[in-house]
Amino acid sequence: MFNYLKNPLFFLQKTPRTRYTVLKRNITIIMLLITIIPLTCMLIINNFQYKTHLRNQIMAPLYAMTEKTRHSFEIFMDQRLAIIRFISTTYSVENLGNEQAIQKILTSLKKERYGFVDIGLINPKGDLVSYVGPYSLLGKNYSEQISFQETLLKGQYISNVFLGYRKYPHIVIAVQVLKDNGETWVLRATIDTDFFDNLISSMGLERSSDAFLVNSDGILQTNSLYYGNTLENCPLQLPSRGYKSRGIEAKDGNGRDIIIVSSGFSIADYILVIVQPQSVALKSWYALKTEMIIIFLISLTIIIFAIVQMTAVLIKRIKTSDEYRENVLIELQHAQKLSSIGRLAAGVAHEINNPLAIINEKAGLMLDLIDLSKDFTQKAKFQELTQSIVTSVDRCRKITHRLLGFSKRIDVKIEPIQINTIIHEVIGFLEKEILYRRLEVNLKLSDTLELILSDHGQIQQVLLNLLTNAFAAVQDEQGRVDVETKSIGTKGVEIKITDNGCGISKQIIKNIFDPFFTTKKDKGTGLGLSISYGIIKKLGGEIFVDSTQGKGSVFTITLPEKTNKLESENEKSDN
Amino acid sequence: MKNQTIKILLIDDEEEFISTLAERLELRGYLCKTAGDGQSGIIMIEKETFDIAILDLMMPGLNGLNTLKQIKKINPDLPVILLTGHGSTKDGMEGMRIGAFDFLIKPLDIYALIDKIKLAVESKAPQEKS
Amino acid sequence: MKNRDDATAFFGKVTASTTHELQNVLAIIKENAGLMEDFIQMGPENLPDLLERITRCLGKIKEQAYRGVDLTSGLNQFAHTTDRLCAPVNIYQLAKRLILLTKRVFSQQGIQVILMDCENSPSIETDPVLFQNLLWNCLKCLSETRELKTNIVVRVLNSDISKEIDICYDDATLDTELFHENLSGSAIWNDIQGACKELNLTTTTLTPPGIRILLPPLPLT
Numbered sequence: 026m027f028n029y030l031k032n033p034l035f036f037l038q039k040t041p042r043t044r045y046t047v048l049k050r051n052i053t054i055i056m057l058l059i060t061i062i063p064l065t066c067m068l069i070i071n072n073f074q075y076k077t078h079l080r081n082q083i084m085a086p087l088y089a090m091t092e093k094t095r096h097s098f099e100i101f102m103d104q105r106l107a108i109i110r111f112i113s114t115t116y117s118v119e120n121l122g123n124e125q126a127i128q129k130i131l132t133s134l135k136k137e138r139y140g141f142v143d144i145g146l147i148n149p150k151g152d153l154v155s156y157v158g159p160y161s162l163l164g165k166n167y168s169e170q171i172s173f174q175e176t177l178l179k180g181q182y183i184s185n186v187f188l189g190y191r192k193y194p195h196i197v198i199a200v201q202v203l204k205d206n207g208e209t210w211v212l213r214a215t216i217d218t219d220f221f222d223n224l225i226s227s228m229g230l231e232r233s234s235d236a237f238l239v240n241s242d243g244i245l246q247t248n249s250l251y252y253g254n255t256l257e258n259c260p261l262q263l264p265s266r267g268y269k270s271r272g273i274e275a276k277d278g279n280g281r282d283i284i285i286v287s288s289g290f291s292i293a294d295y296i297l298v299i300v301q302p303q304s305v306a307l308k309s310w311y312a313l314k315t316e317m318i319i320i321f322l323i324s325l326t327i328i329i330f331a332i333v334q335m336t337a338v339l340i341k342r343i344k345t346s347d348e349y350r351e352n353v354l355i356e357l358q359h360a361q362k363l364s365s366i367g368r369l370a371a372g373v374a375h376e377i378n379n380p381l382a383i384i385n386e387k388a389g390l391m392l393d394l395i396d397l398s399k400d401f402t403q404k405a406k407f408q409e410l411t412q413s414i415v416t417s418v419d420r421c422r423k424i425t426h427r428l429l430g431f432s433k434r435i436d437v438k439i440e441p442i443q444i445n446t447i448i449h450e451v452i453g454f455l456e457k458e459i460l461y462r463r464l465e466v467n468l469k470l471s472d473t474l475e476l477i478l479s480d481h482g483q484i485q486q487v488l489l490n491l492l493t494n495a496f497a498a499v500q501d502e503q504g505r506v507d508v509e510t511k512s513i514g515t516k517g518v519e520i521k522i523t524d525n526g527c528g529i530s531k532q533i534i535k536n537i538f539d540p541f542f543t544t545k546k547d548k549g550t551g552l553g554l555s556i557s558y559g560i561i562k563k564l565g566g567e568i569f570v571d572s573t574q575g576k577g578s579v580f581t582i583t584l585p586e587k588t589n590k591l592e593s594e595n596e597k598s599d600n
Numbered sequence: 601m602k603n604q605t606i607k608i609l610l611i612d613d614e615e616e617f618i619s620t621l622a623e624r625l626e627l628r629g630y631l632c633k634t635a636g637d638g639q640s641g642i643i644m645i646e647k648e649t650f651d652i653a654i655l656d657l658m659m660p661g662l663n664g665l666n667t668l669k670q671i672k673k674i675n676p677d678l679p680v681i682l683l684t685g686h687g688s689t690k691d692g693m694e695g696m697r698i699g700a701f702d703f704l705i706k707p708l709d710i711y712a713l714i715d716k717i718k719l720a721v722e723s724k725a726p727q728e729k730s
Numbered sequence: 731m732k733n734r735d736d737a738t739a740f741f742g743k744v745t746a747s748t749t750h751e752l753q754n755v756l757a758i759i760k761e762n763a764g765l766m767e768d769f770i771q772m773g774p775e776n777l778p779d780l781l782e783r784i785t786r787c788l789g790k791i792k793e794q795a796y797r798g799v800d801l802t803s804g805l806n807q808f809a810h811t812t813d814r815l816c817a818p819v820n821i822y823q824l825a826k827r828l829i830l831l832t833k834r835v836f837s838q839q840g841i842q843v844i845l846m847d848c849e850n851s852p853s854i855e856t857d858p859v860l861f862q863n864l865l866w867n868c869l870k871c872l873s874e875t876r877e878l879k880t881n882i883v884v885r886v887l888n889s890d891i892s893k894e895i896d897i898c899y900d901d902a903t904l905d906t907e908l909f910h911e912n913l914s915g916s917a918i919w920n921d922i923q924g925a926c927k928e929l930n931l932t933t934t935t936l937t938p939p940g941i942r943i944l945l946p947p948l949p950l951t
Contacts, residue, residue, distance in 0.1 A: 356734055359737070359738055360734075360812075363737065363738055364812045364813070366738075366741055367811070367812030370745050370806070370809030371809040371810055373749075373805070374803065374805045374806035375658075375802075375806065377798065377802045378685040378799065378802060379617065379685070381799050381802070382617055382795075383614065383617045384707075385707035385791075385796075386617055386620040386624065386708065386710075387620050388792050389620075390624045392785065392792075393627050394627070395785055395788075401773070401780055401781060407766070407770045407784070408767065410620075411767050411770065413616055414759065414760075416616075421752070421756045425756070428749050429749040429753075431745075432743075432745035433742065434742075461663075707799055
């Protein structure tokens with residue numbers, strides 16, 4: 026986790042533009058997918074679910090209505106049958122054969138408005154022996170008729186519609202009459218179909234819906250609004266016949282999408298058909314569907330717009346933040362660089378003072394001697410004093426040489442360098458302090474240390490920082506700092522700085538390379554280690570620390586043979 | 601002559617500097633002894649009597665100011681003149697607070713030093729007499 | 731960022747230059763010491779005025795020793811200006827020190843930088859490193875935009891109305907217009923403007939040709 030956080034902190038983009046473009050594109054795509062896929066799935070699932078559900082909801086009332094109406098039809102027909110049957114059982118055949126009696130029956134029936142038009146009695150041979158009504162059917166033989174045959178077979182019969190009296194549609198019902206002597210007579214009656222229309226209109230269908238009766242041959246038994254009149258062929262393909270309502274979706278002759286619900290009568294050869302245009306039936310479904318799609322499209326637009334905008338803002342923020350962070354780091358590095366030059370220059374200035382003071386004294390003494398004795402008797406003495414002046418001058422030169430070297434290496438320059446040399450230089454800078462505080466400094470530098478390709482100035486800066494820290498951690502007199510260098514095969518060199526100082530606690534060690542983190546209360550900016558870390562990483566190396574509180578610390582730096590300018594390599598090695 | 605009795609202890613870790621300075625002062629009639637660090641300087645003060653001590657502030661081990669404090673404990677009447685580098689005038693003034701007689705910046709102007717030595721010894725002298 | 735970059739380079743340059751001068755100082759001392767060795771070797775028998783010659787060498791040595799100390803103390807103070815990002819700065823002292831430390835750089839170009847006395851130097855709170863770099867840039871600018879080498883005069887002014895530091899040529903006959911023209915396109919003028927912006931200072935051009943940096947009034951205490 027620690028490493029993962031460190032890397033973005035010190036990541037330097039090599040091609041900023043592509044990095045952000047790629048990031049933007051990736052984020053946008055991922056976010057779009059994350060939001061749109063579920064939305065679409067939901068849309069599709071809802072679509073199907075609603076469709077099925079609504080379908081059922083829509084069909085259900087149609088079914089119910091069809092059933093109900095069919096039932097009403099059947100009840101009505103049953104009722105008429107019942108009446109005839111009642112008449113057939115109540116009146117004897119002889120009575121029924123009587124014209125006057127049958128006339129009276131018809132009159133009563135007519136009074137009750139059952140729709141009876143005529144009534145007649147057929148003998149076992151099939152002859153219509155008694156009749157009252159508008160037709161002249163008396164004496165007609167029905168033995169060949171389906172109506173007669175079926176009545177004898179099933180005990181009753183209801184016919185399909187035919188055009189009867191005054192060209193109105195009528196139906197015939199007949200019942201079997203069993204005489205005591207075993208003879209089978211048939212009592213038949215004609216009924217008009219007003220009740221058909223009444224029942225259909227009582228369904229209360231919408232204007233665009235159509236309801237009618239057909240028989241199993243597809244002949245219309247009532248007038249259809251769109252599909253023909255009574256006794257015409259119904260052009261529609263009806264659902265398969267059954268006693269329960271069935272519904273199908275179809276297209277009618279005009280190309281309209283329709284729903285056909287049909288229900289077959291059990292009592293007679295009739296099928297009640299209801300035809301509803303899908304637009305009507307499924308009106309609410311279509312409305313819902315349209316709404317869903319509109320919502321989906323609006324959501325989609327909003328999502329896309331929002332994601333694109335947000336991503337743009339986000340990337341911009343990241344970019345700004347990255348740039349800012351980068352700038353801050355560079356500024357910090359500058360500050361530290363300057364501060365280290367400052368410290369060194371100050372140190373040098375201090376150090377030179379003494380030799381210059383010495384030179385001054387020596388020269389002063391010589392002048393005194395010259396004053397004192399006008400004869401030149403002090404040749405040896407003078408030589409000695411002059412020599413000391415020269416020695417002091419040399420001492421100064423070494424010091425200024427160091428400072429010059431450092432101040433000239435302010436700019437980054439990659440060249441072959443010998444780490445051991447740099448270590449000696451840095452120790453040189455700190456010589457005074459080592460002397461003053463009587464610290465023990467051991468250098469275990471590998472004789473065969475390879476040259477590496479890197480930047481002298483920056484490595485000097487890092488080593489100065491680490492050694493200064495080590496010196497700060499140890500105590501006077503007892504303090505010991507060891508510096509060790511060795512080659513690590515093809516991977517470069519390793520530098521280890523060990524001190525026997527106060528050490529670093531487990532909690533603190535995690536943050537030690539963070540900028541502005543410091544345990545020195547008043548002194549120091551807390552920049553040193555974080556900058557050192559940054560420098561080492563940029564030079565392609567690694568830096569880590571191991572420490573025991575109260576015992577001491579070990580800082581280990583590894584530097585590659587060649588510094589990598591491609592920071593991505595650095596990242597990969599960390600991950 | 602007064603000059604001949606003035607005994608100076610010079611404490612400085614720079615041997616070259618202090619030995620030459622001692623020589624120059626001796627040419628001018630002072631008696632000089634040198635110590636290479638604060639600790640040995642204090643031991644010498646305990647053993648012998650000096651009229652004045654000249655102390656360098658930047659020394660390893662027991663540094664200048666601490667040495668001064670010790671001296672003042674052992675022999676509060678002993679005037680001490682401090683020598684500082686250019687960047688350490690702060691320490692010089694701190695030394696004055698602790699009880700140094702005065703301070704001078706290196707490299708030295710020997711005549712200025714001699715003036716201060718005279719002043720320091722004279723300021724002590726009345727006490728000696730009494 | 732550029733300002734910081736420049737400041738670091740500037741620091742390196744001044745430190746290097748001062749160090750070079752120090753080395754010169756040491757060289758002179760060494761030479762004189764060598765000369766003395768020769769004289770002593772020859773002895774009074776061969777050199778009747780041996781003692782005078784030695785005295786001369788010693789005089790020079792002492793002179794150089796003090797010069798060396800001036801340089802190192804100046805360098806020390808200069809080095810300490812990196813301590814804080816914002817500190818009170820005595821403009822006259824800062825100019826004096828900078829001119830001392832950069833004497834060699836300009837004298838190599840045949841230019842002498844003269845600082846006029848100032849009795850009451852203004853002090854401002856600013857970034858010492860950047861301010862020094864700014865001053866250095868002004869000096870550099872003047873030394874570069876002129877073919878013939880003319881001395882540069884630096885004047886620190888402190889009055890009730892304004893506080894400023896002027897860096898201009900020591901030659902009133904020079905063409906101000908021409909100077910302005912040469913100035914406006916140059917990179918160094920951009921750097922100067924940039925530094926002024928960062929330090930919240932304003933700069934104008936002068937007659938005789940030069941640069942004036944206006945200093946902000948002291949903060950109310």
